[in-house]
Amino acid sequence: MTQLSLKEQVASLPNEPGVYQYYNVEGEIIYVGKAKDLKKRVASYFRKQVDSRKTRNLVNAIESLKHIVVPTESDALILENTLIKEHQPRYNILLRDDKTYPWICIKKERYPRVFATRKVVQDGSEYYGPFTNGKTVRVLLELINELYPLRTCHYDLSQENIASEKFKVCLEYHIGNCLGACVGQQTTTHYDEAVAHIRNILQGKFKEVNHAFKKEMLAASKTLQFEHAQKVKLKMEALQHYQAKSAVVSAKIDAVDVCTIVSDETTAFVNFLQVAHGSIVRFHNLAIKKKLDESDAELLRVALVELRRRFNSSSKEILLPFEVDLGEKVRVTVPKIGEKKQLINLSLRNAKQSRLEQLKQIKLTDPEQHSQRIMAQMQRDLRLHEQPLHIECFDNSNIQGTNPVAACVVFRNGKPSKKEYRHYGIKTVQGPDDFASMEEVVYRRYKRLINEGEPLPQLVVIDGGKGQLNAALKSFDVLGIRGKVAILGIAKRLEELYFPDDPIPLYLDKRSETLRIVQQLRNEAHRFGIRLHRNKRSKGAINSTLEQIPGVGEKTATQLLKKFKSVKRIKAANIEALTQVTGASMAKKIYEHLHHEKS
Numbered sequence: 001m002t003q004l005s006l007k008e009q010v011a012s013l014p015n016e017p018g019v020y021q022y023y024n025v026e027g028e029i030i031y032v033g034k035a036k037d038l039k040k041r042v043a044s045y046f047r048k049q050v051d052s053r054k055t056r057n058l059v060n061a062i063e064s065l066k067h068i069v070v071p072t073e074s075d076a077l078i079l080e081n082t083l084i085k086e087h088q089p090r091y092n093i094l095l096r097d098d099k100t101y102p103w104i105c106i107k108k109e110r111y112p113r114v115f116a117t118r119k120v121v122q123d124g125s126e127y128y129g130p131f132t133n134g135k136t137v138r139v140l141l142e143l144i145n146e147l148y149p150l151r152t153c154h155y156d157l158s159q160e161n162i163a164s165e166k167f168k169v170c171l172e173y174h175i176g177n178c179l180g181a182c183v184g185q186q187t188t189t190h191y192d193e194a195v196a197h198i199r200n201i202l203q204g205k206f207k208e209v210n211h212a213f214k215k216e217m218l219a220a221s222k223t224l225q226f227e228h229a230q231k232v233k234l235k236m237e238a239l240q241h242y243q244a245k246s247a248v249v250s251a252k253i254d255a256v257d258v259c260t261i262v263s264d265e266t267t268a269f270v271n272f273l274q275v276a277h278g279s280i281v282r283f284h285n286l287a288i289k290k291k292l293d294e295s296d297a298e299l300l301r302v303a304l305v306e307l308r309r310r311f312n313s314s315s316k317e318i319l320l321p322f323e324v325d326l327g328e329k330v331r332v333t334v335p336k337i338g339e340k341k342q343l344i345n346l347s348l349r350n351a352k353q354s355r356l357e358q359l360k361q362i363k364l365t366d367p368e369q370h371s372q373r374i375m376a377q378m379q380r381d382l383r384l385h386e387q388p389l390h391i392e393c394f395d396n397s398n399i400q401g402t403n404p405v406a407a408c409v410v411f412r413n414g415k416p417s418k419k420e421y422r423h424y425g426i427k428t429v430q431g432p433d434d435f436a437s438m439e440e441v442v443y444r445r446y447k448r449l450i451n452e453g454e455p456l457p458q459l460v461v462i463d464g465g466k467g468q469l470n471a472a473l474k475s476f477d478v479l480g481i482r483g484k485v486a487i488l489g490i491a492k493r494l495e496e497l498y499f500p501d502d503p504i505p506l507y508l509d510k511r512s513e514t515l516r517i518v519q520q521l522r523n524e525a526h527r528f529g530i531r532l533h534r535n536k537r538s539k540g541a542i543n544s545t546l547e548q549i550p551g552v553g554e555k556t557a558t559q560l561l562k563k564f565k566s567v568k569r570i571k572a573a574n575i576e577a578l579t580q581v582t583g584a585s586m587a588k589k590i591y592e593h594l595h596h597e598k599s
Helices: 006-011 038-046 053-061 073-087 134-147 159-163 188-202 206-222 226-245 296-310 338-365 367-381 434-451 466-479 513-547 554-564 567-572 575-582 584-598
Strands: 018-023 029-035 064-069 103-106 114-117 126-128 256-263 267-276 279-289 317-319 331-333 390-399 402-412 422-425 459-463 486-490 497-499 502-506
Touching: 006 038, 006 064, 018 038, 018 073, 029 038, 029 053, 029 073, 038 053, 038 064, 073 296, 103 134, 103 188, 114 134, 134 188, 134 226, 188 206, 206 226, 256 296, 256 338, 267 296, 267 338, 279 296, 279 338, 317 338, 367 513, 390 434, 390 513, 402 434, 402 513, 422 434, 434 459, 434 466, 459 466, 459 513, 466 486, 486 513, 554 567, 554 575, 567 584, 575 584
Parallel strands: 256 317, 317 331, 390 459, 459 486
Antiparallel strands: 018 029, 018 064, 103 114, 103 126, 256 267, 267 279, 390 402, 402 422, 486 497, 497 502
């Protein structure tokens, strides 16, 4: 029987929900996906124009496909997740199980033990978790042990064994960590009551436990058992202290999952929160390497299905930052205001923090990758045609119109290239005219680069708002480079960015890496310009001091400074040393004037 061509296989797909699998020429599964409508979804891969290069690579590798029709899209979600984990296709996001997550076990025994374990045994015992943080498990168990003395031994505490006095109390009993169930000093009713309270704590139901403690404390007080009442009060305080440290949301919010995502070109960072009885009982961060330029919605869907399965979540409501189709079995809510919106914001902050931590690690371990990512981010944020590998920034400096100067600083791959910094003395402008000074300096800089055949920068930053930017653009027009070199102005007041022919400024997030680079450029240009300005004023003041001496002009003052470096050293020199520079007669005048002035 002749095998259908790939085009014919696509044409024969049904318009029903299901899962599709792509195979390469070796017969390996290279991609698994789910679809609400198999025919439409699969056909979208074979359009003439496919935007993503990675998707084109996938399509080129497809030799054949198979599909499975399922009753609902929810079933497709589950089956897709299972197949991805089983086959680990090359082009799928791989969310691997972590078998080492700890759980808290309430063992199925006559007197149940409560302990931490990393192995789940299907023997009827209760397991709470998994917990993504071992410290959380330790804190919880310490709290439980403080509130409820439970046995830790592995004895078979059957009714017959206890009645036959087979066991003896151990050290745990003598130090108060156990009430002696092994010798019949604690009934199963009392023990099971404590275990019920522990279940409530593990499920985040603190209200019921507090209520039980309060009831016990009041009963002890009424019967004048004040020492016992005080012990119960200390237990209440310990529980309240733990509850205060856990993230309390609202008693109105019960059994919801929260999931958010932030992403860049290569990686997505997902944060997952589980809320039960008004408290956050679990949070987990997940980093996903992109394979096919997947959208945030697609990545969030895949991650959420896996995380809910991994943490055994049965919440009927999920809070997300945007709509994602998760089938009809759960309710997706995109909150706009209120406590649920605050939960989304909290989750988003955690996702961003996870991203920042990984970026810091990349910056330390792979500076080149960090630089490439920053450049790509700047290209997107500033709407550039190419990555700004070479950026130059200009700043004017003058104080009350004196000694006007300008500075040009250069950044390569997001880092200062100090050997390329340049100072400019203003030549054609009289008085404090910042706009005309900017026009002159920009013209001089790029006229020279063009004449010398040097490459122009991908981005020019002007320290100032629309006025300074328009002045620089005049020089761009004269040189014919407008539109060839990107340019923007940054105003100090609100850090707004101005672009040519756009009256509305761009406001970047204050924590944006792009804004941080632009601010660093501006600050570096300002610092470099101020340094030249101070040098010129200082030199002018020194020359003025020397030129006050009768007969000393600019030339003589310059010769003296060249020899002695400062006025202080000139004052310290004797007549013989001064004579070598100026001659005997002038040396005597200078010496007498300076020493008369000094005295």
